[in-house]
């Protein structure tokens with residue numbers, strides 16, 4: 261697959277002297293949904309802002325659709341739609357005027373049919389003649405999305421798209437993102453919500469203190485790092501793991517009422533059969549058992565913690 265965004269050796273130090281990005285290398289593939297995950301202050305917005313030409317890059321090179329963001333700014337920028345974290349709208353304009361104007365900014369020919377479809381998709385058609393200040397917060401956010409898509413970009417950036425939005429809007433957004441992807445639009449989203457990355461992304465990048473510490477196919481990431489746990493509800497509580505079972509990765513939980521065995525689900529030999537035999541041999545009886553797969557959240561927390 262062709263890469264639509266190529267970031268090479270990108271570093272950024274703000275005037276304050278803060279190194280926000282350190283030698284970032286990243287390729288975004290055409291048509292993928294890429295989730296950039298990272299804690300507060302990791303550099304997500306800085307990276308997006310540089311790619312979109314809002315913040316000056318320091319060292320390094322960024323190409324969008326083959327165009328250098330500095331030398332060919334207009335060509336690069338016209339391919340991008342950006343939904344920023346904060347709401348920025350001229351509040352006295354109508355919804356319709358706002359998106360019509362935004363399209364015009366990119367030198368695109370008027371296309372009322374396209375804009376109508378856009379507003380309908382975002383459940384804003386009924387509000388087309390309303391002024392922005394008359395809208396609810398969620399509707400204003402929808403207008404931001406409509407604005408970002410008004411010039412039919414092939415790449416859409418969503419910076420924390422669902423921070424503070426209700427369940428319904430979040431679901432609508434996810435549906436919209438999937439619909440856009442089906443039409444070949446490349447989507448890059450930043451998020452704190454790991455469930456969002458888990459639900460939406462094809463690939464996940466983790467950024468921490470200005471460095472990309474991991475880029476991986478979501479499925480491969482979960483496959484590679486995902487551990488499974490077997491939880492046994494004990495008939496009699498234990499005060500400690502019996503010494504005879506010390507060789508197993510076991511932990512007590514639920515105040516001694518449960519025994520948790522962590523294993524690698526990818527290995528052929530999980531050790532479960534031996535464990536169950538040994539539990540029987542050493543008289544540890546259980547009344548129930550269940551297994552669970554670690555979520556991307558567990559993986560992410562572990563990753564950030566182990567690198568800290």
Ligand SMILES: Nc1ncnc2c1ncn2[C@@H]1O[C@H](COP(=O)(O)OP(=O)(O)OP(=O)(O)O)[C@@H](O)[C@H]1O
Pocket residue numbers: 274275276278279280298299300301302303304305306307
């Ligand atoms: N204009 C600026 N001047 C100086 N420092 C800045 C500026 N903008 C951001 N920073 C700093 O750069 C670092 C990265 O900030 P950035 O906004 O890119 O992080 P983020 O990952 O988007 O965080 P969040 O999840 O909180 O939005 C932070 O330490 C921040 O304080």
